[in-house]
Amino acid sequence: MGKKGGKKAGKRMKKKELAEIVLNFFHAKPTETFTLKYIFSELRLTTHPLKMLCVDILHELLADDYIVEVEKGKFRLHNQGKELTGIFHRKSNGKNSFIPDDGGEPIFIAERNSAHAMNNDKVRVVCLAKRKNKEKEAEVVEILERANDTFVGTLEVSKSYAFLVTENRTLANDIFIPKDKLKGGKTGDKAIVKVVEWPDKAKNPIGQIIDILGKAGDNTTEMHAILAEFGLPYVYPKSVEKAADKIPAEISEEEIARREDFRKVTTFTIDPKDAKDFDDALSIRKLKDGLWEVGVHIADVTHYVKEGGIIDKEGEKRATSVYLVDRTIPMLPERLSNYICSLRPNEEKLTFSVVFDITEKGEVKQSRIVHTVINSDRRFTYEEAQQIIETKEGDYKEEILMLDTMAKAIREKRFASGAINFDRYEVRFEIDEKGKPISVYFKESKDANKLIEEFMLLANRTVAEKIGKAPKGKKAKVLPYRIHDLPDPEKLENLSQFIARFGYKIRTGGSKTEVSKSINRLLDDVHGKKEENLVETVSIRAMQKARYSVHNIGHYGLAFEYYTHFTSPIRRYPDMMVHRLVTKYADGGRTVSENKYEDICDHCSNMEQIAANAERASIKYKQVEFMMDKIGQVFDGVISGVTEWGIYVELNDNKCEGMVPMRDLDDDYYEFDEKNYCLRGRKTNHTYSLGDAITVKVARANLEKKQLDFVLVD
Template identity: 70%
Template sequence: MAKKSKKEKPDGAGSKRIKKVEMIRRIVEFLSLDPQRSFNYKQVAHAVGAKTHPQKEMIVDILYDLAQDDVLKEVVTGKFRFISRGKIVIGTFQRKSNGKNQVITEDGGEPIFVAERNASRAMNGDKVEVMLFAKKKGFGPEGEVVNILESVPQVFVGVLEVQKTFAFLIVDNKVLANDIFIPIEKLKGGESGQKAVVRIIEWPQRAKNPIGEVVDILGFAGENDTEIHAILAEFGLPYKYPEQVDKAAEKIPTDITEEEIAKREDFRGVTTFTIDPKDAKDFDDALSFRKLPNGLYEVGVHIADVTHYVLPGSILDKEGYNRATSIYLVDRVVPMLPERLSNGLCSLRPNEEKLAFSAIFELDEHAEVKTSRVCRTVINSDRRFTYEEAQEIIETGKGDYQEEILTLNKLAKRLREKRFTAGAINFDRFEVKFDIDEKGKPIDVYFKMSKEANHLIEEFMLLANRTVAELIGKVPKGKKAKTFVYRVHDLPDPEKMANFAEFVHRFGYKLKTEGLQTDVSKSINKLLDQVQGTNEEDMIETIAIRAMAKAVYSTENIGHYGLAFPYYTHFTSPIRRYPDMMVHRLLERYLSAGRNVPQEKYEEMCKHCSDMEQLAASAERASIKYKQVEYLSDKLGQTFDGVISGVTEWGIYVEINVNKCEGMVPIRDLDDDYYEFDSKNYCLLGRRNKRIYRLGDPVTIQVARANLEKKQLDFMLLS
């Protein structure tokens, strides 16, 4: 029998070339599969395929070494058993302000609790190896970080305390329990009392505090610009434009050439207008309207042609992609693109020739779309309307372009009716707004509800988005759809819906959670109608939204549940959303018979845009919360009627009726009894007197404390 050549010899456990680290991995993997049994070295050697004498000797050494390190236990002489705490898993570290840190494992298992003493200085977002402890009865998994595989750069915002030869950053975000030590040469001229952005550069093993360097000075704490920039920096969002990006925007020529106009459909002579919030400057969309000789209505949804100016791979494009979205804070917009583009070149301002990417529809009186097309156009808007001005025309029947607006509104109402008949869900929530003085201080808080003028614009934008998605996504049988960017919304989680139905049942409402999608949607809409004007309205709407999945961007089209559209995308806001720019470019490519694009690359871009959208939403909420606290900070001792909007083990949250400001009544201040949290019924229950504080209950509160630094309001319960 011929001997195998060296080339033919497998590189497995029987190979002499095996490394010790690989042998350790195989041994731990084998023993961890059956931690209740003990094995001798011969059994282990056989299991991992070790055949040579040197390899068997190596296994003996490894077994004793692992026992010394408490990975294995020598049950009797020469027999070893795996200790459960020795199991190593990989995941992402999440640092929590309450010290209850956790690791989210890559395999999607239950989160692992990691106490601060076992965190090994791991920071939020770090990829780590965790050694599991032995499971305790009645507790979740717990472990210890044994290795940091990938460190994420860490930047914190806080207030500087400067000494003679060093400084500290007192961090705003209590996710980090320690202040940051800053050597004086890394201070960048910062002074005590100023807010700064600081990057951690090292955290020596025996040092109590991490060491950092100042990246940027934001200004003195309490100043409006300082605090707004601090909110953006806290979420890792940009608060200023790099100089070279602004310079690149300034170099773009303003003139539209006759050659460019010749390539496009000319809508300059068609009645066109925009309808936007009164403080808007970036006009993404315009509507054109005319009655055709065939009796149909032609409605043009004209969208700013941003990608004509922002070329793929340019410095403007890279900055736009990194930001992915404009951020709408209480007192300002942080635009995705420099203002010369967002408020100037691309903005569809009145009485200016503008380039657009348009969806053109012919509709009958019943809002049935007879034909549609998507094309590049040139337009000239005749009038800029605010929502309030358009609403007045709808209500009075009088004003500029009244015939066009009234007809568009009639068509929009029919489109809206069809949507809800098809199973769309009607979440019509209020928007918190502030009147701000010249120093940025809020002098009034109010909330706005959507009216018919808002719905008019919304319906035609939805129509355009749906039509564009269908144009690319719907393909003849036997053909494969091209890679595209969709806005998708998954079905609600059945367990969350069942819990929601059980919860609303306690208020006397019924909710259907099974059956056809339209049946469930109609049941949700019926519930939302029923709770209108009740104490529990906001709370039930909030819980309904939480039961829903989040809408995200994806190349995998699963449809949009909330809108009841099988195909949907974002095409109508390229000035403020990067996915819309992606859609414009893909449209141009495919309408010109261009080849398909790689799905994996675009899916990665979709995920980035979805993540940035969530960050921006968090920053927007933080800015609202800050201004609400600032608004109530000079109203300490005043009383307001409100409703219990949240119940937790540490207290109850109350939302004030007149201004929607929310604060907490700490459980320690409910001193008339010992209250226990009932998570299933969303309430606090008094042990002795059986008093119940439940979600939706009306209460009267007094403003007790307003902590601007923590963006926190404390209330005292009066009744």
């Protein structure tokens, strides 16, 4: 530390440089007291002008309450500051911040005061005395809990050591790996590295390799890297698979005798063409004129997966299956998800069912929740079922057409009571055997999809009502609900102002139903217009995210007072919890611990979000890969996002999204107007707004960063 002053002592040093040196000097020994003489000698301030400059700086620091004069001529850092705990956010540009647990304003933490805390670590900080005209600062004094000590990147190996180069936006420094911790990794390998230490004086953290994923650029390597980046598992533990292999697939006569038998009732599944885990089937039979019995049969997963067992624990930890572009990472071992529990045709299966007596107009006369055994007659893909609905010809056409009629009636009622109708298409890739995307297509929700959706919604809602609607004077038993809060009023106000530009209106006040009906009207009005996608996007941003909780507040988007997830236990853990609790309560069991189940609900909500982010990253990767050979080509698109660092553009042909960086908008100085979703030029007043049609040329495709760069075409 002392050397810094010495190097420049002969020359005139700028005040700012010396101030930095003086600050660092006090921070290095935050509890010690120094005399002026000691400070001069340690910082090697040998000339009179430098000493005077130093005294000047000390007086300013005193005035700012940054240091204190303990007694005449003796100084120490003023760190009698408030201690806080919270979360540290690391930024690769050095603008680190600290978010206090009590939800106060973020506090800036300079790199020198970060104690090498990593992103999202839980830390204890001391607030530093505030300097005049400077933002509030704090210093990390203890790392209480590491959030994430593993990173994914590409190896660069030299003779005696190696580095992991990460694309992580929070880590400015590559990770140093000693030669003996390389596990045979070579340059160009993708690897997962655990940071083991980050010494005080070292610029780089030191790590060791946990796993080599394979060669960068190889499809499976890259998909595993995406999973690892989000902390998701990419292999199934052998011990859990072994446990699943021991589960017998045969169904005993005693088990069948305990259940309601639907094996002779017409039953089928309707699923995507590439699905292997069929977790729901529908049965239908006529009871009398105008009245039908419809069974929604769900794989009875918890009959096979015992609570607290090794398979259950792994399922709870994963909480959801993850669907990347080219593969499914199942929540449960494949023997269960694709074989024993999957409702495959012409096989006897154990199910947990919601059975309705229902009219052709979709009115439910009564319902029951029962354990059943089924034997599916036919497996339909959505496309096959759709064809039957459109042509009125094909296997089980009477049954499918009747279910379609009912579903349409139920759906209409749902929208009449204020459900919100977001009908989004999804982008899908046609992929060759090496995982390379060869074409893009759009997955739309048609009648066959909606038929299944309506009966699943009905079953989920019925289960939630059965448990949640307690008799007068009684408290409902604990159940995980799927809840969805009202839109954020501020965001609704923003949406209202934004759509006014296109001549649309929505209600931002009034009852829940009035607000949602006005949103539906808006979605109807923009249907087929050029701003449709844009208005939908901004409307979705005004919505809250649905999540799991034992505290029911209803589901705003579906307009249901009670709603849960019951229909997909093969791929979602909350559904397994609901199956177990419904069974337990039906057998007269007592209610379970609210706190314990709320914790699991939180975990499941978080994992759902992480899985969705990984899914998006895999789509992003494939989009960039798909565009690799289109550099220099020109496309029409629409502005899909506006930020202070540039504009995002979605191409009309293939929905791939890329960015025109701010630095390339060089005809003016553009400012970001957050409220109106636009960039505005200072001189020309020219704007780039969300939803504007725009023509771009593909400039760069960076697979590592999953980033497409476009340039504007005049």
